Amino acid sequence: xxxxxxxxxxxxxxxxxxxxxxxxxxxxxxxxxxxxxxxxxxxxxxxxxxxxxxxxxxxxxxxxxxxxxxxxxxxxxxxxxxxxxxxxxxxxxxxxxxxxxxxxxxxxxxxxxxxxxxxxxxxxxxxxxxxxxxxxxxxxxxxxxxxxxxxxxxxxxxxxxxxxxxxxxxxxxxxxxxxxxxxxxxxxxxxxxxxxxxxxxxxxxxxxxxxxxxxxxxxxxxxxxxxxxxxxxxxxxxxxxxxxxxxxxxxxxxxxxxxxxxxxxxxxxxxxxxxxxxxxxxxxxxx
Numbered sequence: 001x002x003x004x005x006x007x008x009x010x011x012x013x014x015x016x017x018x019x020x021x022x023x024x025x026x027x028x029x030x031x032x033x034x035x036x037x038x039x040x041x042x043x044x045x046x047x048x049x050x051x052x053x054x055x056x057x058x059x060x061x062x063x064x065x066x067x068x069x070x071x072x073x074x075x076x077x078x079x080x081x082x083x084x085x086x087x088x089x090x091x092x093x094x095x096x097x098x099x100x101x102x103x104x105x106x107x108x109x110x111x112x113x114x115x116x117x118x119x120x121x122x123x124x125x126x127x128x129x130x131x132x133x134x135x136x137x138x139x140x141x142x143x144x145x146x147x148x149x150x151x152x153x154x155x156x157x158x159x160x161x162x163x164x165x166x167x168x169x170x171x172x173x174x175x176x177x178x179x180x181x182x183x184x185x186x187x188x189x190x191x192x193x194x195x196x197x198x199x200x201x202x203x204x205x206x207x208x209x210x211x212x213x214x215x216x217x218x219x220x221x222x223x224x225x226x227x228x229x230x231x232x233x234x235x236x237x238x239x240x241x242x243x244x245x246x247x248x249x250x251x252x253x254x255x256x257x258x259x260x261x262x263x264x265x266x267x268x269x270x271x272x273x274x275x276x277x278x279x280x281x282x283x284x285x286x287x
Contacts (some may be wrong), residue, residue, distance in 0.1 A: 007023045007025065008023060010022075018068075018069060019061050019070075019091060031097035032057065032284070033092055033101070034048070034105075035105070036060065037109065038107055039066050042105040043060045046277035047281055050278055054281070063084060064087070067197070071204055074204060075207070081111065081217060086115075089118070089122045092123070102115060103127035103128075106129070106130050109129055109131025110133075112126060112131075113133065117229060123232060124233075125287045126233070128235070130271075130272075131245060132245050132253065133224040145246075146246075147243035150178050157171065161202075171209075180241030181269045227256040227257050234257045234260040234261070234287070236253045237250070237265065238251070239268030240266045241267065242268065245270075247264060
Protein backbone atom coordinates (compact mmCIF):
# COMPACT_ATOMS: atom_id res chain seq x y z
CA UNK A 1 0.00 0.00 0.00
CA UNK A 2 2.81 2.40 0.87
CA UNK A 3 4.21 2.34 -2.64
CA UNK A 4 0.88 3.41 -4.11
CA UNK A 5 0.19 6.39 -1.89
CA UNK A 6 3.51 7.83 -0.67
CA UNK A 7 4.59 10.76 -2.80
CA UNK A 8 7.84 11.67 -1.16
CA UNK A 9 9.77 13.72 1.36
CA UNK A 10 10.99 17.28 1.13
CA UNK A 11 10.84 20.62 2.88
CA UNK A 12 8.71 23.74 2.71
CA UNK A 13 9.87 27.21 3.75
CA UNK A 14 7.45 29.14 5.97
CA UNK A 15 8.00 31.99 8.41
CA UNK A 16 11.73 32.00 7.70
CA UNK A 17 12.35 28.32 8.49
CA UNK A 18 12.42 25.07 6.53
CA UNK A 19 9.94 22.45 7.74
CA UNK A 20 10.65 18.84 6.83
CA UNK A 21 7.56 17.16 5.36
CA UNK A 22 6.44 13.84 3.95
CA UNK A 23 3.38 13.62 1.69
CA UNK A 24 0.98 10.77 0.99
CA UNK A 25 -1.81 10.78 -1.59
CA UNK A 26 -2.99 13.10 -4.36
CA UNK A 27 -2.31 16.82 -4.19
CA UNK A 28 -5.87 17.79 -5.14
CA UNK A 29 -7.50 15.81 -2.30
CA UNK A 30 -8.50 17.50 0.99
CA UNK A 31 -5.48 18.11 3.22
CA UNK A 32 -4.83 16.31 6.50
CA UNK A 33 -1.89 18.10 8.12
CA UNK A 34 -0.17 16.16 10.90
CA UNK A 35 2.11 17.97 13.36
CA UNK A 36 5.00 15.93 14.67
CA UNK A 37 5.32 15.49 18.36
CA UNK A 38 8.14 16.43 17.99
CA UNK A 39 9.14 14.62 14.79
CA UNK A 40 6.75 13.52 12.05
CA UNK A 41 7.39 9.86 12.89
CA UNK A 42 5.02 10.13 15.85
CA UNK A 43 2.38 9.59 13.13
CA UNK A 44 2.83 5.95 12.02
CA UNK A 45 3.26 5.14 8.35
CA UNK A 46 0.31 2.76 8.63
CA UNK A 47 -2.09 5.55 9.61
CA UNK A 48 -0.96 7.87 6.81
CA UNK A 49 -1.22 4.98 4.35
CA UNK A 50 -4.81 4.28 5.37
CA UNK A 51 -5.96 7.89 5.11
CA UNK A 52 -4.44 8.67 1.71
CA UNK A 53 -6.31 6.09 -0.41
CA UNK A 54 -9.56 7.43 1.01
CA UNK A 55 -9.31 10.70 -0.88
CA UNK A 56 -7.06 12.53 1.57
CA UNK A 57 -3.76 14.29 0.97
CA UNK A 58 -1.75 13.56 4.11
CA UNK A 59 1.26 15.69 5.01
CA UNK A 60 3.16 15.00 8.21
CA UNK A 61 5.91 17.37 9.30
CA UNK A 62 8.65 18.02 11.85
CA UNK A 63 8.44 20.90 14.30
CA UNK A 64 11.28 23.43 14.33
CA UNK A 65 14.54 22.14 15.80
CA UNK A 66 13.45 18.58 15.05
CA UNK A 67 13.93 16.02 12.29
CA UNK A 68 14.56 17.55 8.88
CA UNK A 69 13.31 20.99 9.89
CA UNK A 70 15.56 23.98 10.54
CA UNK A 71 17.66 23.25 13.62
CA UNK A 72 19.44 26.16 15.25
CA UNK A 73 19.78 25.66 19.00
CA UNK A 74 17.35 23.19 20.63
CA UNK A 75 18.64 24.17 24.05
CA UNK A 76 17.78 27.87 23.53
CA UNK A 77 14.80 28.14 21.15
CA UNK A 78 14.09 31.64 19.87
CA UNK A 79 10.36 31.12 19.32
CA UNK A 80 7.23 30.32 21.30
CA UNK A 81 4.16 28.11 21.09
CA UNK A 82 2.29 30.64 18.98
CA UNK A 83 5.10 30.72 16.44
CA UNK A 84 4.68 26.96 16.05
CA UNK A 85 0.93 27.44 15.59
CA UNK A 86 1.63 30.10 12.97
CA UNK A 87 3.91 27.61 11.18
CA UNK A 88 1.00 25.16 10.92
CA UNK A 89 -1.30 27.78 9.41
CA UNK A 90 1.37 29.02 7.00
CA UNK A 91 2.24 25.49 5.94
CA UNK A 92 -1.40 24.71 5.13
CA UNK A 93 -1.54 27.85 2.99
CA UNK A 94 1.74 27.12 1.22
CA UNK A 95 0.48 23.64 0.40
CA UNK A 96 -2.46 25.29 -1.33
CA UNK A 97 -5.22 24.13 0.99
CA UNK A 98 -8.25 26.34 1.56
CA UNK A 99 -8.66 24.57 4.87
CA UNK A 100 -7.24 21.46 6.51
CA UNK A 101 -7.90 18.75 9.04
CA UNK A 102 -5.16 19.36 11.62
CA UNK A 103 -3.71 16.63 13.83
CA UNK A 104 -1.21 16.77 16.66
CA UNK A 105 0.39 14.20 18.98
CA UNK A 106 1.64 15.20 22.43
CA UNK A 107 3.46 18.50 21.98
CA UNK A 108 1.95 18.73 18.50
CA UNK A 109 -1.51 18.41 20.04
CA UNK A 110 -0.89 21.56 22.07
CA UNK A 111 0.29 23.35 18.93
CA UNK A 112 -2.82 22.12 17.12
CA UNK A 113 -5.17 23.47 19.79
CA UNK A 114 -3.61 26.92 19.64
CA UNK A 115 -3.50 26.90 15.84
CA UNK A 116 -7.20 26.08 15.61
CA UNK A 117 -8.03 28.86 18.08
CA UNK A 118 -5.81 31.45 16.39
CA UNK A 119 -6.56 30.51 12.76
CA UNK A 120 -10.18 29.26 12.67
CA UNK A 121 -10.44 30.05 8.97
CA UNK A 122 -7.63 27.63 8.14
CA UNK A 123 -8.58 24.47 10.02
CA UNK A 124 -11.82 22.57 9.49
CA UNK A 125 -11.29 19.60 11.85
CA UNK A 126 -8.99 18.54 14.70
CA UNK A 127 -7.47 15.27 15.86
CA UNK A 128 -5.70 15.53 19.23
CA UNK A 129 -3.67 12.54 20.38
CA UNK A 130 -2.11 11.94 23.80
CA UNK A 131 -2.07 15.60 24.77
CA UNK A 132 -3.56 18.07 27.24
CA UNK A 133 -4.75 21.67 27.42
CA UNK A 134 -1.97 23.12 29.55
CA UNK A 135 1.67 23.57 28.64
CA UNK A 136 4.74 22.16 30.40
CA UNK A 137 5.03 23.31 33.97
CA UNK A 138 2.62 23.08 36.90
CA UNK A 139 -0.52 21.24 35.83
CA UNK A 140 -4.03 22.44 36.72
CA UNK A 141 -5.31 20.89 39.92
CA UNK A 142 -8.17 19.04 38.22
CA UNK A 143 -5.90 17.31 35.70
CA UNK A 144 -3.77 14.24 36.39
CA UNK A 145 -0.06 14.98 36.21
CA UNK A 146 2.72 12.67 35.04
CA UNK A 147 2.87 9.37 36.91
CA UNK A 148 5.67 10.09 39.38
CA UNK A 149 6.78 6.49 39.84
CA UNK A 150 6.98 5.85 36.12
CA UNK A 151 8.78 9.11 35.43
CA UNK A 152 11.27 8.32 38.19
CA UNK A 153 11.99 4.94 36.64
CA UNK A 154 12.31 6.40 33.15
CA UNK A 155 14.66 9.18 34.16
CA UNK A 156 16.78 6.91 36.32
CA UNK A 157 17.97 5.07 33.21
CA UNK A 158 21.55 5.90 32.20
CA UNK A 159 21.55 8.09 29.12
CA UNK A 160 23.06 6.59 25.97
CA UNK A 161 25.83 7.92 23.80
CA UNK A 162 23.59 10.02 21.56
CA UNK A 163 26.03 9.61 18.66
CA UNK A 164 25.67 5.81 18.77
CA UNK A 165 22.60 4.73 16.79
CA UNK A 166 22.39 1.26 18.34
CA UNK A 167 22.72 2.64 21.86
CA UNK A 168 19.98 5.22 21.24
CA UNK A 169 17.65 2.57 19.81
CA UNK A 170 18.32 0.28 22.78
CA UNK A 171 17.65 3.15 25.19
CA UNK A 172 14.28 3.82 23.55
CA UNK A 173 13.34 0.14 23.67
CA UNK A 174 14.39 -0.11 27.31
CA UNK A 175 11.98 2.60 28.41
CA UNK A 176 9.11 1.70 26.11
CA UNK A 177 7.12 -0.60 28.38
CA UNK A 178 7.25 1.97 31.18
CA UNK A 179 5.53 4.42 28.81
CA UNK A 180 2.95 1.85 27.72
CA UNK A 181 4.60 1.33 24.34
CA UNK A 182 5.90 -1.61 22.32
CA UNK A 183 9.69 -2.00 22.72
CA UNK A 184 10.31 -3.17 19.15
CA UNK A 185 8.27 -0.31 17.68
CA UNK A 186 10.14 2.14 19.94
CA UNK A 187 13.49 0.72 18.83
CA UNK A 188 12.61 1.03 15.15
CA UNK A 189 11.24 4.56 15.49
CA UNK A 190 14.27 5.74 17.46
CA UNK A 191 16.54 4.37 14.73
CA UNK A 192 14.58 6.17 12.04
CA UNK A 193 14.66 9.42 14.02
CA UNK A 194 18.43 9.03 14.44
CA UNK A 195 18.85 8.45 10.71
CA UNK A 196 16.86 11.61 9.88
CA UNK A 197 18.74 13.86 12.31
CA UNK A 198 20.75 16.23 10.07
CA UNK A 199 23.52 16.77 12.59
CA UNK A 200 26.21 14.76 14.34
CA UNK A 201 25.86 16.90 17.46
CA UNK A 202 24.88 14.86 20.51
CA UNK A 203 22.61 17.62 21.85
CA UNK A 204 20.64 17.66 18.60
CA UNK A 205 20.22 13.88 18.64
CA UNK A 206 19.05 14.03 22.25
CA UNK A 207 16.58 16.81 21.45
CA UNK A 208 15.16 14.83 18.54
CA UNK A 209 14.75 11.66 20.58
CA UNK A 210 13.30 13.22 23.72
CA UNK A 211 11.57 16.37 22.42
CA UNK A 212 13.37 18.42 25.04
CA UNK A 213 13.14 21.66 23.08
CA UNK A 214 9.45 22.02 23.85
CA UNK A 215 10.01 22.20 27.61
CA UNK A 216 12.13 25.28 26.99
CA UNK A 217 9.74 27.41 24.90
CA UNK A 218 7.34 30.08 26.13
CA UNK A 219 3.78 28.72 26.11
CA UNK A 220 1.98 31.73 27.60
CA UNK A 221 -0.73 32.91 27.62
CA UNK A 222 -2.96 30.00 28.58
CA UNK A 223 -5.47 28.64 26.09
CA UNK A 224 -7.48 26.09 28.09
CA UNK A 225 -10.11 28.66 28.98
CA UNK A 226 -10.73 29.24 25.26
CA UNK A 227 -11.45 25.64 24.27
CA UNK A 228 -15.18 26.38 24.22
CA UNK A 229 -14.55 28.67 21.25
CA UNK A 230 -13.54 25.76 19.03
CA UNK A 231 -16.20 25.27 16.40
CA UNK A 232 -14.74 22.37 14.41
CA UNK A 233 -15.36 18.61 14.54
CA UNK A 234 -12.78 17.20 16.95
CA UNK A 235 -11.48 13.73 17.71
CA UNK A 236 -9.57 13.21 20.96
CA UNK A 237 -7.52 10.00 21.01
CA UNK A 238 -5.88 8.88 24.24
CA UNK A 239 -4.18 5.78 25.57
CA UNK A 240 -5.49 4.36 28.81
CA UNK A 241 -1.94 3.20 29.56
CA UNK A 242 -0.36 6.67 29.06
CA UNK A 243 1.64 7.58 32.20
CA UNK A 244 2.99 10.87 30.81
CA UNK A 245 -0.36 12.53 30.12
CA UNK A 246 -2.78 10.19 31.95
CA UNK A 247 -6.12 9.60 30.29
CA UNK A 248 -7.92 12.19 32.43
CA UNK A 249 -6.24 14.85 30.30
CA UNK A 250 -7.89 13.50 27.16
CA UNK A 251 -11.21 13.19 28.95
CA UNK A 252 -11.00 16.86 29.99
CA UNK A 253 -10.21 17.97 26.44
CA UNK A 254 -13.18 16.06 25.05
CA UNK A 255 -15.45 17.51 27.72
CA UNK A 256 -14.37 21.11 27.14
CA UNK A 257 -14.32 21.17 23.33
CA UNK A 258 -17.89 21.41 22.01
CA UNK A 259 -19.06 18.25 20.20
CA UNK A 260 -15.69 16.51 20.58
CA UNK A 261 -15.56 12.71 20.36
CA UNK A 262 -13.30 10.76 22.72
CA UNK A 263 -11.61 7.55 21.57
CA UNK A 264 -9.74 5.77 24.38
CA UNK A 265 -7.48 2.89 23.34
CA UNK A 266 -6.90 0.47 26.18
CA UNK A 267 -3.53 -0.87 24.98
CA UNK A 268 -2.02 2.48 23.98
CA UNK A 269 0.51 4.41 26.02
CA UNK A 270 2.22 7.57 24.82
CA UNK A 271 2.72 6.40 21.23
CA UNK A 272 0.23 5.73 18.45
CA UNK A 273 0.41 2.07 17.55
CA UNK A 274 0.32 0.91 13.93
CA UNK A 275 -2.11 -1.83 14.98
CA UNK A 276 -4.70 0.88 15.76
CA UNK A 277 -4.23 2.66 12.42
CA UNK A 278 -7.45 1.41 10.84
CA UNK A 279 -9.58 2.31 13.86
CA UNK A 280 -8.08 5.79 14.15
CA UNK A 281 -8.27 6.47 10.42
CA UNK A 282 -11.95 5.53 10.37
CA UNK A 283 -12.63 7.82 13.32
CA UNK A 284 -10.77 10.72 11.68
CA UNK A 285 -12.65 10.29 8.42
CA UNK A 286 -15.95 10.25 10.28
CA UNK A 287 -15.48 13.84 11.52
